[in-house]
Amino acid sequence: MWLISDYLCKMKRLLYIPIVHNQTDLGSLGHSLSMEGGKAYGSAAWQDHLEQVDKSWYKVKSEIFRRVKKISPDKIKIYQDGLPVIGETGLKIVKDTAQKGSINYIIIDELLNLGAKLELAENKEFLLKEYYLISDITKAETPESTSKAFQLYKDMSQKLLNDRDCYIANQINTTLNDREIGIAFFGAAHSIINQLNKDIKVNVIQMFTDEISLNLHKTK
Numbered sequence: 001m002w003l004i005s006d007y008l009c010k011m012k013r014l015l016y017i018p019i020v021h022n023q024t025d026l027g028s029l030g031h032s033l034s035m036e037g038g039k040a041y042g043s044a045a046w047q048d049h050l051e052q053v054d055k056s057w058y059k060v061k062s063e064i065f066r067r068v069k070k071i072s073p074d075k076i077k078i079y080q081d082g083l084p085v086i087g088e089t090g091l092k093i094v095k096d097t098a099q100k101g102s103i104n105y106i107i108i109d110e111l112l113n114l115g116a117k118l119e120l121a122e123n124k125e126f127l128l129k130e131y132y133l134i135s136d137i138t139k140a141e142t143p144e145s146t147s148k149a150f151q152l153y154k155d156m157s158q159k160l161l162n163d164r165d166c167y168i169a170n171q172i173n174t175t176l177n178d179r180e181i182g183i184a185f186f187g188a189a190h191s192i193i194n195q196l197n198k199d200i201k202v203n204v205i206q207m208f209t210d211e212i213s214l215n216l217h218k219t220k
Contacts, residue, residue: 010178012200015067017060018188019081020053020208022102041212052210057103059207064107064183067203071181073115078108079172079184084124091118104185111183119175121184123167130160161189169195176200 041049068076083090094112097105112118133153140146169192176182182200186192193202208214 012176012178012180012182012197014172014176014182014184014196014200014202015064015205016184016186016193016202017064017205018190018208019060019104019185020056020213021081021187022050022053022057022104045212049210049212053208053213054103056207056210056213057107060205061103061107063205063207064111068111068181068183073111074117075180076111076114076116077119077176077180077182078111078116079119079121079168079182079186080104080108081186081190082122082127083118084120084122084127086118086120090120094118108185116183119171119182121168121171122164126160126164126167130157130164133157133160162191165190165192165195168192172200173197 083093085093091112094105094109098109108118133156137146137150137153140148168186168190172182172184172192173196184192188208193204196202
């Protein structure tokens with residue numbers, strides 16, 4: 001954890017949260033992916049996992065606000081997994097998703113209302129490619145087509161993730177300034193921290209520690 005004295009010394013700071021998405025965050029794919037989770041782990045275990053994820057998000061919220069309570073909100077910048085737009089469109093997505101029950105976006109909305117700034121973190125083209133690959137798996141109607149769609153996703157997903165990570169890291173490197181604090185919400189599959197400039201001091205907030213969350217992290 002950093003000190004206020006670090007902030008006064010013109011240092012760049014990043015709170016990095018390796019996240020697990022809740023059902024609302026997954027949007028139209030949420031139901032299908034949840035069904036797959038139930039098949040893999042059992043419906044009772046999966047339901048418990050979803051409840052633990054929500055509880056972990058509230059812990060994330062408390063920890064973030066505890067850490068930034070003495071920092072001027074206009075010095076806080078937010079970088080969000082899966083959000084490739086900012087401006088009015090980005091702010092509308094944040095508010096709409098928060099209203100649907102995403103704790104992740106509720107946190108962001110509250111920070112923005114205080115005066116924090118939403119930064120562009122993702123490339124829309126990369127996200128669409130990944131979305132269509134996953135969507136093809138969930139829409140497959142036969143075991144053969146499911147297997148084919150999954151193999152295509154497996155073949156392409158790592159390169160897409162690498163491309164995303166490179167883009168995200170570059171966005172943080174070029175937009176986070178001295179005496180500013182970034183708050184980054186990205187899934188555990190990402191490898192962003194090792195691509196950040198050395199003048200950015202990173203503090204990782206790890207809250208998603210239920211058994212299934214940890215297993216999902218290992219298998220990504």
